[in-house]
Amino acid sequence: MAGYKKSLVDTSRLVSDKTTMSRIVDFITRWEFIIFALIVFEAIVFSNLTPYFLDTFNLLNTTFNFSEKAILALPMIFIILSGDIDISVAAIIALSSFSMGFAASHGAETGTLIVVGLVSGLAAGLFNGVFVAILGMPSIAVTLATQSIFRGIPQAFLEDQAYTHYPEGFGYFGQGYIGNTMLPFEFFLFLVLAVITGFVLHKTTYGRKLYAIGNSATASKFSGIPVRRIRMINFALTGLFAGIAAVLLTSRIGSTRPNIALGYELEAITLVVLGGVSITGGKGNIVGVVLAVFLLGYLKFGMALLNMSAKVMIITTGALLIVAVLIPEFISMRKKKNKLKKQKNDENTEEVA
Amino acid sequence: MSEPILRLEKISKYFPGIKALDDVHLVLHPGEVHALVGENGAGKSTLVKIITGVYQPTNGKIYYKGEDLHFANALEAQKHGIAAIHQEASMFPELTVTENIFMGHHIKNKRRIDWKEMRKHTAALLKKMDLDINPVTLVKNLSTAERHMVEIAKALSIDADLVIMDEPTSALSLREIDDLYKIIRQLKEAGKAVLFISHKFDEIFEICDKYTVFRDGKYIGEGPVEESALDKIITMMVGRSLDQMFPKAEVKITDPILEVKNFSRTGYFKDINFTLRKGEILGFFGLVGAGRTEIMRALFGIDKSASGKVVFDGNLVTIHNPKAAMKLGIAYIPEDRHEQGAIQDMSITHNITLPVIDELSPFGVTQKAAEQETVQKYGTLMEIKAAGWDVAVNTLSGGNQQKVVIAKWLATHPKVLIMDEPTKGIDVATKAAVHQFVSSMAEKGLAVILVSSELPEIEGMSDRIMVMHEGRITAEYERNQVDSETIIRAATGNLKEQGA
Known part of the structure; x- marks a missing residue:
């Protein structure tokens, strides 16, 4: 890729060139490569400890445990990339699932339920967007407030009750497989959505504008980018994806309780940050996040196979997160230092603090 | 003592x-x-x-x-x-x-x-x-x-x-x-x-x-x-000679492109009237805080609360946001290169194509080749010195960063180019290059508004000079019709003391 771009540059003006060595160093210090290496490491360790790990059926079937969270993580990339955060996604699932349960209890069929689930999710996302994008309130405060509203509604109506009656065919989305294969529908849907998300992120003007806004909302505004509209769309999309996750989750477990999907928002944010998306916005890519989904998903699976406690799992995730934040920081610090040193030598002048 | x-x-x-x-x-x-x-x-x-x-x-x-x-x-x-x-x-x-x-x-x-x-x-x-x-x-x-x-x-x-x-x-x-x-x-x-x-x-x-x-x-x-x-x-x-730093060419100034009438924004500027013509470089001089930047921000749709009339190419227009200004053909190079002009962590390519990315991307899908072509054209025109078009803007010197910002706005094919302190904090060589460039663009019929707090730059480059003091235009001079002292007096509100 670098070679392709370089060939278009008038080489007579090249000030410096990258050596092959420095390109290799750049590649292996990339966060995606590090996660990939961790996945390989994980696979080697677990497959040596248990014969059940490297088993196609097991590997595919365990995706039921993380597909919904992974789907939530996709629009969260947009949100975090552009410098926002949405901690109401799990509560949107609760609201959306509640809406479906309510509709089902009034005799709605599968098709109607899906529409209800998606529309209620979208509506909740738009509600967030109004406060964040139009009224200009900080997204963390807005979604902190709306998450208790969104979850408060099912809590108030259901109390300790639950909706448990869903139509026959509704179970397919969260439990079914694609045709006669071993590929779960949920996981397949995640892969399709991830490809679409990646395309939007890396190949469209929308994606480009997300990066611009995340790096500098001011400069983006001065460049004619409709910053508010894009933030609005981000929150609406997140609501819609939470609606999709609600359909899948409700379908999989076949019931709606007020505490459904509790804590999913943090797991989705964890996937995004672990995937190398900068929590301050502007940096990251789809590959990192998809790899993070597999890293954490199969870590959980392997640990479950070995009967390790959930607490060990939580501690491991925390440690990985710290590493995810620290390593890129460390690398960029090193690079800056080298650059400064080089500048000093070049200009032979004093640097200003 | x-x-x-x-x-x-x-x-x-x-x-x-x-x-x-x-x-x-x-x-x-x-x-x-x-x-x-x-x-x-x-x-x-x-x-x-x-x-x-x-x-x-x-x-x-x-x-x-x-x-x-x-x-x-x-x-x-x-x-x-x-x-x-x-x-x-x-x-x-x-x-x-x-x-x-x-x-x-x-x-x-x-x-x-x-x-x-x-x-x-x-x-x-x-x-x-x-x-x-x-x-x-x-x-x-x-x-x-x-x-x-x-x-x-x-x-x-x-x-x-x-x-x-x-x-x-x-x-x-x-x-x-x-x-x-x-x-x-x-x-x-x-x-x-x-x-x-x-x-x-x-x-x-x-x-x-x-x-x-x-x-x-x-x-x-x-x-x-x-x-x-x-x-x-x-x-x-x-007092210094205006030497080759300011290569201002004689240009035929033609039809009005931008007319601003009774333009006011409470607390920032009041009763601003001026006409900008094709091929003209109109200088805005004043001290920091005189209200020049605020006028330009309002013209570009960054701030919305200004009253008065703006006539662009003969049509009365309302500019609600930067996109609307860009559609008319107005480009604004802001005074703060770091915060407003360039996106520091993005590549030269992505910076230059940002304002035109929608035009370069059919159905919203970005085209690498089209972007490269644009960058090649305007980056070369501005003589940006960099290790490649894919390096981040923050690795460049101040002068080259400013060239990126100028290239980015040229790519929008503007009819009116507003430059707010375009040479602030950049080295002398780049400064002269920017001046040369502005002059040659004006020759091709571009109308330029040059906001600067540097008097030699204003005197050396402008066809006409508007002087502002505390939110108002206090004086207007033709090129070479005024001495520096008078301009400084007008900018500091001391015009009457001149006695002439």
Whole structure:
């Protein structure tokens, strides 16, 4: 890729060139490569400890445990990339699932339920967007407030009750497989959505504008980018994806309780940050996040196979997160230092603090 | 004459690519109020930072009270009795007035901080300055003027021998300026030295004893402040030949493209009227805060609350947002390259194509080839020096960053190009290149608005010069029809004193 771009540059003006060595160093210090290496490491360790790990059926079937969270993580990339955060996604699932349960209890069929689930999710996302994008309130405060509203509604109506009656065919989305294969529908849907998300992120003007806004909302505004509209769309999309996750989750477990999907928002944010998306916005890519989904998903699976406690799992995730934040920081610090040193030598002048 | 309290000898300060100060000197005596005069970018603020230990000089010696001293940081300078009041108040808004005033030099009673004592001192200090402020008020609840007065109180609280005031009156009302004069006179009587940095001649003549003039980081001259000194100071400030730095071509100026009528925004600018024609370079001169940037922001749709009429190419238009301005063919190169102009962490390519990305991308899908073509064209045109088009903008020098910003706006094929301080803080070579370039674009029929606080640039490049003072256009001149002194007078609100 670098070679392709370089060939278009008038080489007579090249000030410096990258050596092959420095390109290799750049590649292996990339966060995606590090996660990939961790996945390989994980696979080697677990497959040596248990014969059940490297088993196609097991590997595919365990995706039921993380597909919904992974789907939530996709629009969260947009949100975090552009410098926002949405901690109401799990509560949107609760609201959306509640809406479906309510509709089902009034005799709605599968098709109607899906529409209800998606529309209620979208509506909740738009509600967030109004406060964040139009009224200009900080997204963390807005979604902190709306998450208790969104979850408060099912809590108030259901109390300790639950909706448990869903139509026959509704179970397919969260439990079914694609045709006669071993590929779960949920996981397949995640892969399709991830490809679409990646395309939007890396190949469209929308994606480009997300990066611009995340790096500098001011400069983006001065460049004619409709910053508010894009933030609005981000929150609406997140609501819609939470609606999709609600359909899948409700379908999989076949019931709606007020505490459904509790804590999913943090797991989705964890996937995004672990995937190398900068929590301050502007940096990251789809590959990192998809790899993070597999890293954490199969870590959980392997640990479950070995009967390790959930607490060990939580501690491991925390440690990985710290590493995810620290390593890129460390690398960029090193690079800056080298650059400064080089500048000093070049200009032979004093640097200003 | 008494022993000088401060003597700067052959001070130089180099930043990468720029000589901010070049072999300057300055002598200050106790009981003297000394004006340091110069245009924006003359090196005044750099000098203040060197005296107060914020910067270290590249060369030269600082003698303070006869000793050869170098302060490692601002706190050390403070301990030696040097207090500085900076242009922009550096206060902690969430802390009280007392806490702010004693920041860095708390009064202690044994090992505890003695709040009672400090509040007493603060109250006395504020009373002495005729300020009706409660010492326990939070700074965020004060008005801008009050904050500045507290900042001044803070400087006085350390009982300094040398007080440096960097444009202290810019945020003050007349009454407070009078209070400030009173304080300065008290300091003078107490035998303290005051270094007074200001653009405003009336202040200098009101309060200062001596002046020193800097220009382009160099020492130009000094003398006593007396009746006849005004013309001398102005000449020293601006007097230099407008050489090849300003390659302005003779251009045929044609039809009006942009007409602005009764343009006003409360608190920023009022009754602005001007017409810009194709091929014309219209200069906007004024001091910082005269309202020039605010007009341009309103024209580009960044700020919305302006009233009045804007006629573009014969049609009455309303510009709601930057996108609307861009659709008309207006491009705006903002004054703050770092925050507003470029996206520092993005590549040159992505920066340059950002305003035109929708046009370059059919169905919203980005096209690498089309982007490369655009960047190749405008990057080459602007002679951007970089290791490749995919390097991040923050790896470039200031001058090259500015070229990226200009290239980015050229790619939009503008009919009107607004440039706000386009050469601020960039090296001389790039500066000349930018001027050359602006001139050649005007030759091709582009209409340019050039906002600058650098008089030589305005005089050298503009076909017409609009001068602003405190939100209004105070004068309009044709090219070569006016001398620098008159322009400076118009920009400082001193036009009537000219007597002609």
